[in-house]
Amino acid sequence: MVSIEKIVRASSLEEAYELNQDRKRVVIGGFMWMKMGNRNIAEAIDLSGLGLDTxxxxxxxxxxxxxxxxxxxxxxxxxxxxxxxxxxxxxxxxxxxxxxxxxxxxxxxxxxxxxxxxxxxxxxxxxxxxxxxxxxxxxxxxxxxxxxxxxxxxxxxxKDGRKASYKSQRNTKTDFPVITAAVAMKGSTVYVSVGARPSKAGLVESNDSGLAAGSSAEEILKFSEWARDQFTYGSDMRAGGDYRKHLASVYIRRGITELLGGEKA
The missing domain is CATH 3.30.465.10 (Uridine Diphospho-n-acetylenolpyruvylglucosamine Reductase; domain 3)
Structure with missing residues (x-):
């Protein structure tokens, strides 16, 4: 449970910054994720009056x-x-x-x-x-x-011309994801981001992937497994590390296949 003793609505970014130098104060944003924790906040900093919602x-x-x-x-x-x-x-x-x-x-x-x-x-x-x-x-x-x-x-x-595909796996519709994977391509460069491992997302880039329209399923699979292995995977109450690692390879492969003009899966 989170308790807040006082809320201050900042009138400028400078005021918000100065207030935030005290560790007892916290910028609360939308307060949707933070409220799921368990802490006492002496003073919450509200940025909603600064026109930063556009x-x-x-x-x-x-x-x-x-x-x-x-x-x-x-x-x-x-x-x-x-x-x-x-x-x-x-x-x-x-x-x-x-x-x-x-x-x-x-x-x-x-x-x-x-x-x-x-x-x-x-x-x-x-x-x-x-x-x-x-x-x-x-x-x-x-x-x-x-x-x-x-x-x-x-x-x-x-806007640099990247094409991108996103995949995720959840045990139930509104649960946190078991794994998340995003693949983007610009020319022959491939960007792969994998999160919910269960650690935060990381990024790997390949400037010489060799992938292009017409790449074989074997070539795509080989790259997908390479990209998967650039990350570490752990276990928690939602899934085991080996399962997450397997899913990462599957979703990276599907994303690349889509971006190269294959069937969407």
Whole structure:
């Protein structure tokens, strides 16, 4: 159970940053995942009054405010058009519509949760995060560092022409995923992100995959097994490590097959 003694609605990013330097204070985002924990928060910092809940599109990128809801991300026409429904596929299985209306993109990314469909999918794209003091940082670097007291302002997805496919496995429809896998391709470069291992998602890139339209099933399988083996897999109450490892190979292979024009599975 989480208890909050006081809530402060920040009037600026500078105020939010200054408040957040005290470890007794916490930025609460949408407060959907955090409330599932067990802690006492002396002072919660609310960013909802700073206009950070929008998605801006330019010719080069999408800039997603940290307070943008997962539902808004799921339904955004421009993002769905650009990535052929890839992000919608990653997001629409998270709990339910009511939950996704409250959960925020910033909270999902900043939390670096092992089960995060959002983190897995965005890692496979050319994604950066904008930090108030730290500036713009590639997401693949951001996930490797421990959370600090900076403020995540926005998530930036570049329009670099990648095609992407997303897969996940759940024991029940609204449960946390057993495994998540995202595959993206740009030319001969392949990006593979695997999460819910049960640790947080990681990314592997191959600039010389040798894969292209017409690649054989054996070539795709060989690459899928190589990509799978770049990650570690553990066991928890939802699945064993060996099962997760097997699923990762299956879903990476299916994703690549789709992207190369094969049958969608």
């Amino acid at each position: 998605i801006e599109e330019t010719g080069e990128e999408f800039r997603i405010g940290c307070m943008c809801s997962l539902r808004s991300l799921e339904l955004h026409e421009g993002i769905n058009r650009e990535f052929k429904g890839f992000i919608r596929e990653a997001v629409h299985r998270i709990i339910g519509v009511q939950f996704r209306n409250g959960a925020t993109v910033g909270g999902s990314i900043y939390g670096r949760y092992g089960f995060s469909d959002v983190l897995t999918s965005l890692l496979a794209l050319d994604t950066h995060v904008e930090l108030y003091k730290g500036g713009i940082v590639p997401l693949k670097e951001f996930v490797q560092v421990k959370p600090d007291t900076d403020i995540l302002v926005s998530v930036i997805i570049k």
